Amino acid sequence: MTAPGEGIAFPEFLASIVHDMKNSLGMILTSAEETVGACSSLGCPSSKRLSQMQYETKRLNNNLVQLLTIYKMDQAQYTVHITDNAVSDFIAETILQNRPLLDYRGIDVVTVCPDDLCWFFDNNLISGVINNILNNAYRYAQDRLRIAAEEQNGFMVLTVQDNGSGYPESMLRSTEHDLKGTSFRTGSTGLGLYFAALVAGLHKNKGRSGYIDISNGGELGGGCFSIYLP
Amino acid sequence: MYIDLNRKKILIIDDFRDFRKGLKNMMESLGATGIDEAASGDAAIEKIAAVSYDIILCDYNLGDSKKDGQQVLEDAKHRGLIKYSCTFIMCTAENTMNMVMGAIEYQPDEYLVKPFSKEMLLNRLEKVVKKKMDFGDIEQAMQRKDYLQAIAVCDRRLAEDNRNRFEYLRLKGDLLLKVGTYAEAVSLYADVMAIRDLPWARAGLGKAYYLSGNLNDAKEMFQSVVDDNVTYMEAYDWLARSLEELGQLKEAQEILMTAAQISPKSILRQKAIGEISYRNQDYDTSEKSYKNAVSLGKNSYLKSPSIYTGLAKALVEKQSGDEALSVLGSIKSEFRDDEGAALQAAIGQGIVYQKMGREEESKKAVAEAALLFESLPAQVPAEVVMDLATACFSIGDTDKGTQLMKELVRNHHEDEKVISKIQGIFTDMKLSEEGAKIINSTRQEIVRINNQGVRMVEEGRLKEAIDHFENAAAGLPDNKIIIANAAQSVLLYLQKNGRDDHYLSLAGQYLAQIRRIDPAYQKLPKLLELFRSVAEAAKQ
Numbered sequence: 001m002t003a004p005g006e007g008i009a010f011p012e013f014l015a016s017i018v019h020d021m022k023n024s025l026g027m028i029l030t031s032a033e034e035t036v037g038a039c040s041s042l043g044c045p046s047s048k049r050l051s052q053m054q055y056e057t058k059r060l061n062n063n064l065v066q067l068l069t070i071y072k073m074d075q076a077q078y079t080v081h082i083t084d085n086a087v088s089d090f091i092a093e094t095i096l097q098n099r100p101l102l103d104y105r106g107i108d109v110v111t112v113c114p115d116d117l118c119w120f121f122d123n124n125l126i127s128g129v130i131n132n133i134l135n136n137a138y139r140y141a142q143d144r145l146r147i148a149a150e151e152q153n154g155f156m157v158l159t160v161q162d163n164g165s166g167y168p169e170s171m172l173r174s175t176e177h178d179l180k181g182t183s184f185r186t187g188s189t190g191l192g193l194y195f196a197a198l199v200a201g202l203h204k205n206k207g208r209s210g211y212i213d214i215s216n217g218g219e220l221g222g223g224c225f226s227i228y229l230p
Numbered sequence: 231m232y233i234d235l236n237r238k239k240i241l242i243i244d245d246f247r248d249f250r251k252g253l254k255n256m257m258e259s260l261g262a263t264g265i266d267e268a269a270s271g272d273a274a275i276e277k278i279a280a281v282s283y284d285i286i287l288c289d290y291n292l293g294d295s296k297k298d299g300q301q302v303l304e305d306a307k308h309r310g311l312i313k314y315s316c317t318f319i320m321c322t323a324e325n326t327m328n329m330v331m332g333a334i335e336y337q338p339d340e341y342l343v344k345p346f347s348k349e350m351l352l353n354r355l356e357k358v359v360k361k362k363m364d365f366g367d368i369e370q371a372m373q374r375k376d377y378l379q380a381i382a383v384c385d386r387r388l389a390e391d392n393r394n395r396f397e398y399l400r401l402k403g404d405l406l407l408k409v410g411t412y413a414e415a416v417s418l419y420a421d422v423m424a425i426r427d428l429p430w431a432r433a434g435l436g437k438a439y440y441l442s443g444n445l446n447d448a449k450e451m452f453q454s455v456v457d458d459n460v461t462y463m464e465a466y467d468w469l470a471r472s473l474e475e476l477g478q479l480k481e482a483q484e485i486l487m488t489a490a491q492i493s494p495k496s497i498l499r500q501k502a503i504g505e506i507s508y509r510n511q512d513y514d515t516s517e518k519s520y521k522n523a524v525s526l527g528k529n530s531y532l533k534s535p536s537i538y539t540g541l542a543k544a545l546v547e548k549q550s551g552d553e554a555l556s557v558l559g560s561i562k563s564e565f566r567d568d569e570g571a572a573l574q575a576a577i578g579q580g581i582v583y584q585k586m587g588r589e590e591e592s593k594k595a596v597a598e599a600a601l602l603f604e605s606l607p608a609q610v611p612a613e614v615v616m617d618l619a620t621a622c623f624s625i626g627d628t629d630k631g632t633q634l635m636k637e638l639v640r641n642h643h644e645d646e647k648v649i650s651k652i653q654g655i656f657t658d659m660k661l662s663e664e665g666a667k668i669i670n671s672t673r674q675e676i677v678r679i680n681n682q683g684v685r686m687v688e689e690g691r692l693k694e695a696i697d698h699f700e701n702a703a704a705g706l707p708d709n710k711i712i713i714a715n716a717a718q719s720v721l722l723y724l725q726k727n728g729r730d731d732h733y734l735s736l737a738g739q740y741l742a743q744i745r746r747i748d749p750a751y752q753k754l755p756k757l758l759e760l761f762r763s764v765a766e767a768a769k770q
Binding site: 019022023025026027029030031033034037061079082083084086093096097099100116118120124205 | 248249252255256259323343344345346347348349350353392393395396397426427428429458459460461462
């Protein structure tokens with residue numbers, strides 16, 4: 001038995017456990033998806049509960065992925081992998097990943113994106129950010145979502161809006177998206193926004209860095225999340 | 231788009247049974263029926279060799295100290311087991327994603343980060359099918375080594391298709407480097423970097439500098455790539471190569487060792503560390519790295535006899551002569567019916583026995599090597615000939631050693647790297663001055679022969695030039711400059727005088743010969759183009 005302080009460092013130990021947990025979750029997620037798919041077509045009475053389960057699992061998975069990525073960035077093991085992406089394809093794929101849940105809640109998604117808009121970003125990281133936002137929408141949106149992308153002064157702005165009740169006042173007020181807003185009472189950890197801000201900041205071009213912005217109102221009157229990538 | 235998975239032959243590779251099962255269920259729910267499974271890289275290769283799959287889904291991590299997904303892909307592609315239309319998707323955990331994307335030569339068609347939904351999987355499969363349609367003609371031209379044609383297609387696409395613009399630019403950059411138009415490559419990469427500072431553009435710029443002999447700029451460029459992108463593995467290898475050529479062997483070794491720590495499974499990198507640490511007289515590292523290369527190379531196309539002889543050389547320096555001999559002995563069983571390997575084993579024995587002070591056995595082994603060398607029909611790599619010459623010198627057979635060196639100079643008279651290595655060996659053998667004289671006079675002899683032929687071509691005496699170069703080429707099977715000029719004189723004759731089947735086939739043989747010696751030879755694309763136009767004209 002290795003005494004504390006010897007051998008493998010504790011954060012590393014945690015990271016490898018998180019990694020293992022994530023693998024298990026991945027398996028659960030895959031079976032959950034199969035089961036939900038099979039159940040809903042049979043009109044099974046448990047499908048509502050199953051879909052709730054699927055949502056929670058996804059949330060858990062997103063959190064773990066974000067934790068791991070943050071850990072790796074901290075350890076300088078993560079290199080941002082910037083590629084040229086067709087933004088409309090990217091949005092379509094992200095929606096596809098969340099389709100089952102959004103369908104289940106009957107949320108209608110509208111995409112507004114020029115066909116020929118291509119932009120440089122780390123597909124994996126940004127997809128993590130948007131996945132997280134869409135997963136939240138499952139809980140907070142009423143029945144409508146609007147995802148829009150456009151170029152604005154040398155930035156690509158990706159905006160996700162819903163017709164829910166919007167972000168709480170406390171979140172809107174904090175300009176720094178750090179982890180200080182963690183609240184066990186409300187269940188909001190702020191991890192998602194922290195991760196999004198971190199990822200945005202890793203995107204740099206010609207001396208400019210990416211950033212995020214949240215507000216309420218917008219086209220649908222609910223929460224409005226934007227990520228700006230240079 | 232819709233793809234029909236029914237009747238498609240599909241292979242799932244993952245070391246975890248549950249993952250395989252999950253993926254299989256997913257594929258079946260998408261309509262797939264013909265699904266095979268493999269639990270290890272070796273098992274996968276066996277299956278791929280037997281069945282021509284349409285879709286391969288491969289996990290990157292197949293267990294510690296085992297072949298990983300990237301190696302499966304490399305092995306299968308290198309052996310030509312995967313047809314172009316086959317879709318190869320690499321599944322990764324996000325922590326290995328970067329590693330996978332920093333892979334050197336063979337890239338999978340797509341990546342999928344676990345966990346993924348079946349919609350995602352289907353989406354990726356469809357994406358690959360579309361990409362294969364978009365890039366098919368470029369890939370096929372590249373497989374034919376028809377690089378100019380591939381560049382032309384890239385240009386056409388760049389003019390009409392904005393969507394995959396950077397993908398085409400990246401490909402075109404690689405191709406420009408392949409055909410040796412470095413200035414054009416530099417300006418392409420600079421243009422890309424003016425839009426966006428992308429690591430592949432920086433690395434490309436470094437390669438263009440390196441290949442045009444601008445080693446200091448190359449070094450700086452590759453250094454900046456690895457500073458900003460820790461897992462861009464290819465850049466480490468290029469950085470080490472630049473350092474090596476600048477004579478900074480210690481630094482080169484350090485860089486390679488850093489790279490091997492990040493990505494330890496590359497056989498070629500382990501071998502490179504073995505070589506360079508041997509030169510740095512760091513025999514412990516050399517032994518360790520060669521041993522890694524040996525064990526990684528089991529069942530891999532990348533295993534080579536030179537890994538074994540390298541290991542033997544390191545071992546004998548560590549006074550482990552007997553182990554060195556047994557390593558050399560294993561070459562026979564590892565490379566059956568391979569005379570080139572037997573030659574290398576014999577040379578290795580000559581050197582090892584010599585170091586052990588067993589003179590008689592050393593002489594016997596070198597004599598056997600010399601006999602094998604004479605009887606070998608195929609061309610022997612320059613490094614092996616140098617080793618043989620070294621062994622001859624070390625047993626006191628200076629005549630044979632000198633003769634071998636002369637042969638090498640004749641075949642590589644304009645290759646500065648080979649020439650400087652030859653000079654280095656002469657110097658080690660305390661034959662520095664004699665060596666320099668031999669090198670100079672031999673080089674002059676070949677230059678004279680070449681110039682005579684070139685003059686004949688310039689003066690329009692093409693028939694004479696053809697005979698002249700044909701004679702020269704017969705004695706210089708590895709001299710790409712002479713053979714390229716032989717090909718050119720034949721092609722110019724055909725261009726002027728029209729159809730002649732004998733000459734056309736002769737030109738084809740010369741081109742094949744150049745391709746064998748150096749597929750990236752600068753003059754090759756132009757000659758191929760000339761060949762194509764002459765052959766076209768002959769058809770009419």
